Amino acid sequence: MSATALLDRTARAAIEALEATDDVEFGVRLLANTPTHESRDPARLRQWARTADEFGAALAPVACTARVVESDGGLDRGLLARYTSRPVPTVELFTDTLDLAEELIDQLGWRQWYPAGSPRAAAIAHEAVHEQLHHGPAKTALKRSLDHVVLRVGRRRLYGHVAGADEIAAHAHARVVCGLGRSPLLLTAALATAADARQRSSHGRKK
Numbered sequence: 001m002s003a004t005a006l007l008d009r010t011a012r013a014a015i016e017a018l019e020a021t022d023d024v025e026f027g028v029r030l031l032a033n034t035p036t037h038e039s040r041d042p043a044r045l046r047q048w049a050r051t052a053d054e055f056g057a058a059l060a061p062v063a064c065t066a067r068v069v070e071s072d073g074g075l076d077r078g079l080l081a082r083y084t085s086r087p088v089p090t091v092e093l094f095t096d097t098l099d100l101a102e103e104l105i106d107q108l109g110w111r112q113w114y115p116a117g118s119p120r121a122a123a124i125a126h127e128a129v130h131e132q133l134h135h136g137p138a139k140t141a142l143k144r145s146l147d148h149v150v151l152r153v154g155r156r157r158l159y160g161h162v163a164g165a166d167e168i169a170a171h172a173h174a175r176v177v178c179g180l181g182r183s184p185l186l187l188t189a190a191l192a193t194a195a196d197a198r199q200r201s202s203h204g205r206k207k
Contacts, residue, residue, distance in 0.1 A: 011197035018189050024050050026185035027168040034164035048146055048162055055145050056169030057176045064128035066091045075195060081123035091127045104194055113181030122174040122184045129173045133166040
């Protein structure tokens with residue numbers, strides 16, 4: 001189904017609301033929907049989201065060392081890409097979702113934010129930086145930046161993990177290295193809205 005057919009009146013209104021949403025707010029929503037953050041102060045979530053965004057944007061570009069493969073079936077799973085570490089590190093790109101992303105960008109007039117080919121490049125950049133954030137000094141640096149202190153012993157501090165912060169940082173990194181005008185989180189949210197409209201349309205045809 002084409003993006004034209006997907007964007008009914010309800011979907012267009014929802015996407016217009018998304019477009020007007022601050023990029024950091026998408027990070028806040030991501031954190032709020034992550035287990036362990038359900039009762040967090042919204043101001044604290046916004047601080048973490050902004051810090052993670054700034055951290056990811058400042059990271060130096062890293063090459064993707066994982067093998068890259070392409071598959072179908074991403075729309076049904078709600079995925080653009082997926083990283084697996086076994087049996088060998090692999091980034092799996094879902095071509096049906098990427099194709100819809102490109103069509104949706106054109107339909108919405110978002111090409112100034114997301115140049116042709118950028119969804120694919122952003123997906124690879126996103127997954128490439130995750131390894132950097134899961135191991136080594138970058139992981140520790142992100143924790144310190146977020147300043148989520150869970151234990152103090154004298155002058156020593158133990159920094160806790162903020163679930164979802166690495167995801168925000170990875171999206172921010174992809175935005176910068178791929179030259180995007182808006183966060184990939186906006187495009188992801190628009191794709192989810194289009195997928196919901198697709199499902200509504202499919203159910204309507206079956207009645």
